[in-house]
Amino acid sequence: MLRENLNDFLGFLAVAREQNFTRAAAKLGVSQSALSHAIRGLEARLGVRLLARTTRSVATTPAGERLLRTIGPRFDQIEAELADLSELxxxxxxxxxxxxxxxxxxxxxxxxxxxxxxxxxxxxxxxxxxxxxxxxxxxxxxxxxxxxxxxxxxxxxxxxxxDLRMAVVGSPSYFARRPLPKRPQDLTEHNCINIRLPTLGGIYAWEFEKRGRALKVRVDGQLIFTNLALRLNAVRDGLGLAYMTEDQVEADIASGRLIRVLEDWCAPFAxxxxxxxxxxxxxxxxxxxxxxxxxxxx
Missing domain, CATH: 3.40.190.10 (Periplasmic binding protein-like II)
Structure with a gap:
């Protein structure tokens, strides 16, 4: 095997595992065009097609799948052995x-x-x-x-x-217009700032527990976020109620910037x-x- 093939094999493994040239190139720290050129060269030298490319996806051919199964573990083993040398x-x-x-x-x-x-x-x-x-x-x-x-x-x-604990909070300006919820079910009448989590494939249902009774409430509102900072900004600006970890809002609660509700329904968890x-x-x-x-x- 020619030595220049080694980097090309590593490039092939990255694309085969990511099934995407852009992600593989980013992982390897090379340009997408350079990676594509290297794999075309590898295919030409081996005389077989390794990857089936479309405008939307990349998949291994039967030859590519066989190569992935045979050389992938060996390269992983070499990488692990090199990492083990750090013990010295x-x-x-x-x-x-x-x-x-x-x-x-x-x-x-x-x-x-x-x-x-x-x-x-x-x-x-x-x-x-x-x-x-x-x-x-x-x-x-x-x-x-x-x-x-x-x-x-x-x-x-x-x-x-x-251990962590959740907190339901809203701003004084929000509660000036809305009554404080007394129980989790009351949240369905409020403008709530929702969270979308990919692990659930959709909107997260707020979880509560009191004296061993667990309850999930699917809330509704004008805003849906996937990050923490925007949720915190929105609740501070009076745009709805937020469901945050206690440590994120404890300073705002202490200063009066936010008001906590349903505290007795928020139990600690691992x-x-x-x-x-x-x-x-x-x-x-x-x-x-x-x-x-x-x-x-x-």
């Missing part, structure tokens, strides 16, 4: 890829990373903010962050944050956990990160 270094080193939601990234991961990374300059972290329940094995992440109740049983889970495959052999760099994130009650 004086300092932990290497790239760690993590997928997490926006709230956990801001409140748990970032505070730990900004303290850790200056101490370990050879550790690199790629943090991808994603609300989907990503398959970290298929997407080749080292770890993910989810709420404790969402972690699969075959994963190792490390608690990295305290906080964030870092999770990764049980068969994964942690590198020194990953082990350092886990210890930096591990939650310790104070």
């Amino acid at each position: 270094r004086d300092r932990p080193a290497g790239m760690i890829r993590i997928t997490a939601g926006e709230h956990s990234a801001e409140t748990v991961l970032w505070p730990a990373l900004k303290k850790l990374l200056p101490t370990y300059p050879d550790i690199k972290v790629e943090l991808v903010v994603d609300y989907g329940l990503t398959d970290i094995v298929a997407e080749r992440y080292d770890a993910g962050v989810r709420l404790g109740e969402q972690v699969a049983k075959d994963m190792i889970a490390v608690r990295i944050g305290p 906080g964030y956990h870092l999770y990764y495959p049980s068969r994964r052999q942690p590198t020194p760099a990953f082990a350092v990160l886990v210890e930096a994130l591990r939650y310790r009650t104070r």
